[in-house]
Amino acid sequence: MTTVEDGVVRVALGVPRNDGWYDAHPGELEFRSRRLVGLWVGARPSRSGHAPLTVGFICFPGLTGDAVRAAGPFSAVGLVRWRAASWVYISGELAGETDLGEVTIDAEWMDSD
Numbered sequence: 105m106t107t108v109e110d111g112v113v114r115v116a117l118g119v120p121r122n123d124g125w126y127d128a129h130p131g132e133l134e135f136r137s138r139r140l141v142g143l144w145v146g147a148r149p150s151r152s153g154h155a156p157l158t159v160g161f162i163c164f165p166g167l168t169g170d171a172v173r174a175a176g177p178f179s180a181v182g183l184v185r186w187r188a189a190s191w192v193y194i195s196g197e198l199a200g201e202t203d204l205g206e207v208t209i210d211a212e213w214m215d216s217d
Contacts, residue, residue, distance in 0.1 A: 108135040117145055118162035118188055118209065126188065128164060128211040139196025156196020163189055164209060172211045184209050 117131035134142030139156040164186050172184050188204040 107138055108133075109138055110136055112142075116164040116167040116211070118164060118207075120162070121210075125183075125208045125210060126162065126164075128167060128209045131163075140193045140198075141196060156193075158194050158196075160190065160192040162204070163191060165189055167209070167211065184211050186211075 111134070113133045113135070115131045115133055116128045118126040118128055120126055129145050131146070132142070132144040133140060134144075140159070141153060141156055143157060143159055143161065167184075167186050171186075185206050186209050188207045188209075190200075190202040190204055191198060192200040
């Protein structure tokens, strides 16, 4: 993850499913003074406040609607293969990042961006 001083970054966040796939959802990360202070999944704040967050989540770096459409025939039904990563923030600072490798994602929501 690139360090962000202040501002909001749009990301694709993942929710694991029972079948080993992931659902992708639009999300935003809010930073103040290089610390994570807000996490949104969809239109609602999932975690937000003035204090830095301690939270872990799955994301799909670089996944956008254009990337899904460019992925070819497999994406015609909203499924794509994409690299997933697990990010853990402690007191707002990135404490760990794990590359989960390529996973199958249901990314139908991405078609609208």
